[in-house]
Amino acid sequence: MFEIVDKELLAPGIYRILVKAPLVAAKAAPGHFVIVQAIEDGERIPLTIVSAQDDCIELIFQVMGVSTALLAELEPPAKLPALLGPLGIAPEVSPGEGTVLCVAGGVGAAPILPRARDYHQKGRKVVTILGARSKELLLLVDRLQEVSSELHICTDDGSAGHHGFVTDLIPEVSRRHKIEEVLAIGPLPMMAAVCKITKQLSLPTTVSLNALMVDGTGMCGACRVAVGGETKFTCVDGPEFDGHLVDFTGLANRLCQYREYEQTAYDGYRKERGECQCLNG
Structure with missing residues (x-):
């Protein structure tokens, strides 16, 4: 059993939880994820490890259906019946001075944060474009600002930053910076749209x-x-x-x-x- 030691509502329907999982925390690296269950025999939910702090891991999720709604019902010190991880391949980032463009949409801010932080710590210049439907749904703005030399905000309704989509800003950012690679994480249509533009611009692009x-x-x-x-x-x-x-x-x-x-x-x-x-x- 894995105890939830902290919980925070970040935005409507979006939660941050801190889960005690010493063995997972000890081996977690940027890009890793876990699979959790909110109830015994419940649906398995894959969630990115946003950070590992001492013996705990930080997870962020959005209520999208029954399983995530059940997860949102849990309050500290409730325990998760199952947590598997760390899973996936953690990409290796070589120290350097090249510029990386990180493009995040919605809850994609959660998995992009540890990767952007890793690039930043390795000496890479990070330019981030963060988008959401509205101002209320923008996530982790301060934490992304800390690891980015530039942070551009977009909202679909124009309530904050650029009125439009993250894809609107990619050509302009790529003209001002020599982008070596792009990392895009967010809803599937957003990532597909980003890749369509970056392919035209001949920018190597990774998606999660x-x-x-x-x-x-x-x-x-x-x-x-x-x-x-x-x-x-x-x-x-x-x-x-x-x-x-x-x-x-x-x-x-x-x-x-x-x-x-x-x-x-x-x-x-x-x-x-x-x-x-x-x-x-």
């Missing part, structure tokens, strides 16, 4: 994929994705891949397979608890 996962060892095949015409497994081969080689259309179709069932289950959950409005954020 959040696919369906069950066991976290590649045995179930639920997290498979086509990359450069080859089948890869997000849990063991990723979660980061060359964005210009990812079959975003195929992945989007796979992620939609269970959407109707998930929505039906979530509607039932909210009706049961009489919390339809508050969990919608």
Whole structure:
């Protein structure tokens, strides 16, 4: 059992939790993730390790369905029945002076923070573009500012920063900086749009994929994705891949397979608890 020692509401429907997991914290590196369960025999939820502090790991999640809603119900000192990790391949960052463009959308700010921090600590110049639907949903602004030489804010509704999408700013930023690589993390359509632009600009681009996962060892095949015409497994081969080689259309179709069932289950959950409005954020 893994104790939740701290919990914070970051934005409507988005939570930060600190979980006691000494063995995981000791081995965690930027880019690693864990798979957690909110209840016994519950659905497995993959979450990026945002940071490892002493014997605890920091996780950030958004309520999207029954499983994450159940996770949001837990209050310290509640315990998670299962936590597996660290999982995935932690990319190696070589010390240097090149500029990295980090592009984050929505909750993608959580997985991009440890990677941006790692680049910064290795001496790389980090320029970050952070986007969200509205000002209230912007995450980790101060922490991203600390590791970025420049931080550009975008909101869909214009309530903060640039009125528009993260993709609007990429050409202008790339003209002012000699970008060596791009890291994009966020909703699938956003990452696909970023990769379309960076391919035109000949900028190497890495994306972090959040696919369906069950066991976290590649045995179930639920997290498979086509990359450069080859089948890869997000849990063991990723979660980061060359964005210009990812079959975003195929992945989007796979992620939609269970959407109707998930929505039906979530509607039932909210009706049961009489919390339809508050969990919608």
